[in-house]
Amino acid sequence: MLEGRQEGRQEGRYTLLAAMLAKRFGALDPVVMARLATADAEQLSAWALNTLDARSLDEVFRD
Numbered sequence: 001m002l003e004g005r006q007e008g009r010q011e012g013r014y015t016l017l018a019a020m021l022a023k024r025f026g027a028l029d030p031v032v033m034a035r036l037a038t039a040d041a042e043q044l045s046a047w048a049l050n051t052l053d054a055r056s057l058d059e060v061f062r063d
Contacts, residue, residue, distance in 0.1 A: 013044040020051050032057065
């Protein structure tokens with residue numbers, strides 16, 4: 001049950017981040033969507049925070 005909740009939270013982060021990026025930078029290409037889909041929850045959260053200051057998608061995905 002815990003694993004199911006964790007997967008649900010990760011999926012929620014993925015969905016929210018994809019929506020945020022699309023609203024800010026326009027339609028996302030399949031490469032970006034694949035990168036989001038394979039990221040773990042921690043990475044998705046980091047990218048979401050980067051979105052607040054980023055001026056481009058490259059800046060969102062910086063390390």
